Amino acid sequence: MDLILWRHAEAEEFAAGDLARALTTRGRKQAQIVAKWLRTRLPADAVVLASPAVRTIQTAETLSDQYRVVRELAPNASAADVLDAAGWPKGIAQTVVIVGHQPTLGHVAAQLLGDSSASWPLKKAGVWWIASRERDSGEQAVLRAAITPDLV
Template structure:
């Protein structure tokens, strides 16, 4: 399984509610850049799961109009909730893209790579791409890519 964690792009600081915050002009550009990069690398049947926040929906729409809004990965979700939504490590699809938030995505990355409860920093619009594999009966997470829009 491929698990792609994609943090939403830059969003406005204030709105009527946290879930209503929209992408800034810079955020739209970041999302388009990363969306184009991802489209060239993932299969068309990748499953895209998105937090109900406007900024994550707007980020995901730069990749595809085929996505599912999943309340369980809203801001302040747990790493367990994200991994359960994706079906890690076997996957509910061969490739699952999670468009979500910090510090949750950082918790997921730290857990997968270091078995740590820490939250690693994930830049806005940044992507961390993991692949699950089994070695000697042990499930492992392999980091395939970690990239920010400035490097694309």
């Protein structure tokens, strides 16, 4: 399976609550740039899962109107929550896009790629594209792409 970890784009600092924080004008542009890059590479049957936070929903909407909000992906979710939602390593679909938050996405990447409990930094609107594959020694995670809006 392909697991795409996409951090929400830049959001406003203050709102009625953390889940209510919306994207800034800059954040909308960041999300649109990365969504355009993703759209040309994603299969039509990719599944998009978003945290219930407004900023992640707005980020997901720049990619597709076909996404699911998963409350287990809310801020401060665990790496296990993300991997369970995606069905890693076999997948709930061949390609799953998770639109979520730091430090959670950094925990997922560190766990899969570095066998570490650390949280690796991921810029706002950044993407890590990780593929699972089977080898003689079992399941492996392979980094296929790492991109930020300023590199697209």
